[in-house]
Amino acid sequence: MDLQNYKPYLVKFQSLIALILLCIGISLLSDRFLTMENGWNVMRQISVNICISVGITLVVITAGIDLSVGSILALSGAVAAGLIKDGIALESANLYIGFTVTGAVLGALVTGTVLGTFNGWVITRFKVPPFVATLAMLTIARGLTLLYTKGFPISGLGDNFAYLGTGWLFGIPVPVWIAGCVVLFAIVVMTKTRLGRYIYAIGGNESAARLSGINITKVKIIVYGFAGLLAGVGGVLVTSRLNSAQPNAGINYELDAIAAVVIGGTSLSGGRGKIMGTVLGAIIIGVLNNGLVLLNVSPFWQQVVKGAVILLAVIIDKSNAKNR
Template sequence: MLENKREHLAKFQSLIALAVMLIAMSFLSDSFFTPENGLNILRQISVNLSLSIGMTLIILTGGIDLSVGAILALSGAVAAGLLKNGIMLEPLGVKLEFTVFGAIVSGLLVGSAAGLFNGVAVTRFKLPPFVATLGMFSIARGLTMLWTGGFPVTGLGSSFGSIGTGVFLQIPVPVWITGALVGVFVLLTRTTRFGRHVYAVGGNERASLLTGLPVDRIKIAVYTLGGLLAGVAGLIVTARLDSAQPNAGLGYELDSIAAVVIGGTSLSGGRGSVMGTVLGCLIIGVLNNSLFLLNVSPFWQQVVKGFVILAAVAVDRMSQRDR
C-alpha cells in the first residue's frame, strides 16, 4: 500500500511542484497571473522546450548531449549568414542567394548533421556520450566563430523575424512551433515502433541487442533528432533577436538537462516522457519568471536553479533505489 502511494507520488511530483509554485506566486505577486505574463512564460520556454524534447529522447536511450547550445548557435548563424549574404562558389564564380525558406532548411540541415556526427561518434567509434558531445560542443562553437568572424549577423528582415516574434491568433509563433513539436514527439514515443525501441534501448541495451533491435541505428536517429531540434531552437532565437550571436546558447545545455530530469526522465535511461519534460520546462520557466518578478538577483537565480536540479536528481536516485 505504501509502495503504491510512493509510485503515485513519484508520477505526479512535477505537477505537484508546479502547482505549489503557482499558488505561492499568486500571493507573492499581483502581476504573475495575467494573460501577458502567461504568454511571456510560454514564449520564454519555447527555446528550452525544443532543446529538451530532443534531450529527452537522448537521455531515454541512456545518453547525454552537452552540445545542444553550441549546435543552436551554429544553426542560427548559418541560416542568418546564408539569408543575409548568400554563399560564393569561388571555382564557378557564382554567388548563391537564399530565400527565407532556403535559409531555414539550411539551418535545420546543419543541426541534423551535427547531431548525426554525435550519433556516429557514440555508436561507431564507441565514445562515451559525454566525451563525444563535449567534442561537438567545441567544434560547433569554433565553426560558429569562423562562420561569423566573431561578429553578429544582423538585419535579417521581417519575414524571417516572424518565426521568433510573430503572433498568430494572439499566441506567439514560437509557442505554436513548440506545441506542434510536442504533439509530434508525444505520438512518436507513445504510438510508434521507434518510440518503443527507444525505451527498450534505454531500459536494457544488452537485452535489446540480443532481441535483434538495431541499437546503433536507434541511437544515431535520436542524436540526429536532437541536433534537428537544436536547429529549430537556433532559428527561433536568431529570429527573435533579429541577429545571430556567435555566443548564443551558452549554458542552454544545463537548462535542457534540468528540464528533462525535473520532468521525471531517469538519467539512467528507459523511463520518462515528453509530457514530463513539458512540465519540467514549465517549472523552470515559472521559476525564472517568479524570481525576476520578485527582483531576485540573476546570480541568486543561478544558485536557486542549481539546488532545484540537485533536488530533482536526488529524487530520481531515491526512486531508483526504492525500485
C-alpha cells in the same frame, strides 16, 4: 489519513504539484506574475527549451546525454542568419546563391541534424562515452559559430524571418505553435511507433535489446540526429526572436534542457521517461526563471537556485528508483 496510499500518486504527479506550488508562491510575491502578458512571455521563452528538451529526452531514455545542443543551436541560428543576409558566394565560379527565409531555415535544420548525427556516429562507431563526445561537439560547434560570424552578430534579417520568433497565429505566439508541433510529433514517435519501443528497450537493457535484433547503432544515430535537428529549431527561434544571430547564443541552454528532462521524471539511467513530463519540467524551469527576474533576484543567485533545483530533482529521481 494514510499517506502511504497516496504516495504513488504524489510520485506520479510530483512535477505538476511542484509547478502549482511554484506558481502560487511567485504570485503571492509578485502581482505581475499572473497577467496575460507575462503568461505569453513565459510561453514564448520556454518554447525554445521545450524543443531542445524533447530531443534530449529521447537521448536520455537511451541512457545517453547530449551537452552540445546549446552550441549546435548557436551555429544553426548563425547559419540561418548568414544565408539570409549574405547567401553563398562562390567567387571562383563568379556565382552567388541567395536564400529565402524557407531556404535559410532548412539550412539551419540541416546543420543541426548533421552535427547531431555526427555525435551519434562517433558514439556508436568509436564507443566514445556520450558525455565526452557531446562535450567535444560543444566546443567544436561553438568554435565554428565564432568562425562563421567572425565574432560579430549578424543582424537585420527582415520581418519575415522575425515573424517566426515574434509573430502571432490565431492569438497564440508562433514559437508556441512550433513547440506544440514538436511535442505532438515526439509523443507519436514514442508511443505509437516501433522506433519509440526500440528507444525504451535500449535504455532499459542495451544488451537484451541487441540480442532481440534491434539495430542499436541505427537507433542511436537517429536519436542524436533528432536532438541536433531540434537544437536547430531552437536556433531558428532564438535568432528570429532577436532578429540577430549572436556568437554567444545558446550558452548554458543545455543545462536548462537537462534540468527540464530530469525534473520531468526521465531517468538518467535510461529506459524511463515521458515527453509530457519533460514539457512540465520545461514549464517549471521557465516559470522559475521568470519568477526570479520578477522578484529582482541577482543573476548570480539565479544560477545557484537552478543548480539546487537540478540537484534536488536528481536526488528525488534516485530515491524513487530505489523505492521501485
